[in-house]
Amino acid sequence: MYGEKWFSKMKRALALVLSVIILSGIMPVLPSDSVFAAGLVTLSKSEGSVGTQVEVNGSGYVSDLMVKVYFSSDDAGVGREIDTQVKSYELVGEVKINSQSIFLSPLYFNAPSRIDDGSVYKNVGSCLYYIYTIFEQ
Numbered sequence: 001m002y003g004e005k006w007f008s009k010m011k012r013a014l015a016l017v018l019s020v021i022i023l024s025g026i027m028p029v030l031p032s033d034s035v036f037a038a039g040l041v042t043l044s045k046s047e048g049s050v051g052t053q054v055e056v057n058g059s060g061y062v063s064d065l066m067v068k069v070y071f072s073s074d075d076a077g078v079g080r081e082i083d084t085q086v087k088s089y090e091l092v093g094e095v096k097i098n099s100q101s102i103f104l105s106p107l108y109f110n111a112p113s114r115i116d117d118g119s120v121y122k123n124v125g126s127c128l129y130y131i132y133t134i135f136e137q
Contacts, residue, residue: 051115059102069093070132087120
């Protein structure tokens with residue numbers, strides 16, 4: 001009834017649908033008026049105390065936009081948003097993305113002693129913290 005060509009088309013369509021479903025499950029932390037900043041961030045330090053200087057580099061972003069970098073105590077899983085589920089954060093800087101889709105220059109920040117840009121304020125202590133990047137339209 002159905003030929004080999006039809007099955008081949010159905011396999012490709014199914015692969016596309018599965019890809020879209022899988023990719024839609026990978027959501028960044030976003031304010032509601034922001035766009036997915038699909039990039040890779042590298043940090044010069046994986047641990048440190050308050051005041052420790054951290055160098056942030058990034059690649060794989062949309063070129064020629066500004067990216068905001070946030071420091072947070074909130075774990076952002078799939079579909080989380082800044083100011084909705086992520087309420088404790090500190091804006092530590094902004095960086096321009098160049099035409100090669102990487103940070104124009106490294107961003108440097110010192111680990112803050114207090115996170116108070118969100119709606120929930122916290123003193124920074126000995127626990128796990130996260131770095132988030134977004135860009136706004």
